[in-house]
Amino acid sequence: MRDEPADVDEDRLLSALADWGVRAVALTHVPLGFGDHHWSATDTMGRRWFLTLADLEHKTFLGEDPRTVLDRLEGAMDTAARLHDDAGLGFVVAPLRSLSGATVHTVGARYALSVFPHVEGVSGEFGQVLEPARRDRVLDTLAALHRCPPPGTAHTLPVALEGTEHLAALAEDPRGLGDHGPLSGAVVDLLDEYGSALRAHLTWFGHRAASVDPARAVITHGEPHPGNLLWREDRPLLVDWDTVGVAVPERDLWPVTDDPEALARYADASGHVPDPDLLDLYRLRWDLRDVVEFVDLFGAPHRSSPDTERALAELAGVLARLVT
Incomplete structure (x- = not known):
């Protein structure tokens, strides 16, 4: 923050x-x-x-x-x-x-x-595209993680997303958000503009999430994008482990690459063959989770600040991306 x-x-x-x-x-x-x-x-x-x-x-x-x-x-x-x-x-x-x-x-x-x-190192930013050599090192790191037996403390994560029922209701009736601060009105306007597309994505996500095979689950980081990588020369370190849990490997792979050759390299190293449909599912899940969290933020008492203004801008960006 x-x-x-x-x-x-x-x-x-x-x-x-x-x-x-x-x-x-x-x-x-x-x-x-x-x-x-x-x-x-x-x-x-x-x-x-x-x-x-x-x-x-x-x-x-x-x-x-x-x-x-x-x-x-x-x-x-x-x-x-x-x-x-x-x-x-x-x-x-x-x-x-x-x-x-x-x-x-x-x-x-x-x-x-x-x-x-x-830890000294150089971090990246979310959305950054890694050059192939670094991308492959990240895939090798994830393969090592996915081969590791999950510790007993690891939480098994459902594909389904908490908060989607409330979000679907707000997509149907945005004014149900209420007025809890200076930015609530702007959020109501966004939900009104993008509600139809949001409801369609929520429906598709719910159906597809219910069909995922849990037998493929491994220990996953959850957010291994460049912003959570710390590079020490050419060695990637993974930070921000509050999202760790047992899930299918595609949960970790979609932010890294969808290149078939790179994913084949990962499959050889890990023993897990990625499913392109699940890469798409977890990419959508990421966006829907962002919307749930931002709407939750503005559905509670808040004030105008650099952080909330940034959250509003990111919410608008995610909803616009869902339409396209």
């Missing part, structure tokens, strides 16, 4: 870091991504850590209430830690365990903190 949370001060974060045995003397807010808040922490010896603070009220892809979100976030962070520590997957940038062995600590009733090692 670009904005710092108004209800969390540095003293609370410094106190929470003590659970990891970290005595930080400096915190620097990092305006990065959309959804979580981030800081860099430094101690008296110059050692550094990367902090991620999850907002349990606005992480609908993990659940519809803060308690469910926290449970699933803990499972995801524990899974990432096990993939790194127990399975030996060095490309997993996993959360560090606190002195009590936890990977997540609550900060008040609304937030949850995870602490990561500071």
Whole structure:
């Protein structure tokens, strides 16, 4: 997020870091991504850590209430830690365990903190097209992940998407969103303009999702796009593991490539032959999930800020893309 949370001060974060045995003397807010808040922490010896603070009220892809979100976030962070520590997957940038062995600590009733090692590298951006050599290295990395037996903490993820029934109702009657802030009216207008196309996509997605064979499921990262890759020379590291879970491999493959030769290379390395129809299904699922999350944001009290203005622009872009 670009904005710092108004209800969390540095003293609370410094106190929470003590659970990891970290005595930080400096915190620097990092305006990065959309959804979580981030800081860099430094101690008296110059050692550094990367902090991620999850907002349990606005992480609908993990659940519809803060308690469910926290449970699933803990499972995801524990899974990432096990993939790194127990399975030996060095490309997993996993959360560090606190002195009590936890990977997540609550900060008040609304937030949850995870602490990561500071890793130097160069990241990309969502939507960036990787040149073939780097694309193939990412596919090799995913093949290694998909060959790994899922840890017991890994959550099995349904293809079906939570929140689509509510979204379908709003696509039918956009004014049901209500007026919860300065941008609600613009969202109502977008739902009114694109409602017909949105309903058609939701119907097709529901039918196709119900037919996916769960026997093909593997452990997946969930969002291995360039924005979640950290390059150390020519070696890709995967960050942002809150989406980890057991699903079909196409969940990870669609953001990387749909090139048949590249996917054949992945199949040889992983033993899993990609299904082009499932690549399309998960590409659509990504867009629908974005719409669900943005509509959820503007269907609750909000204010105008760089983050909400950006969310509104991205919602408009996703809906326009669905039409085409």
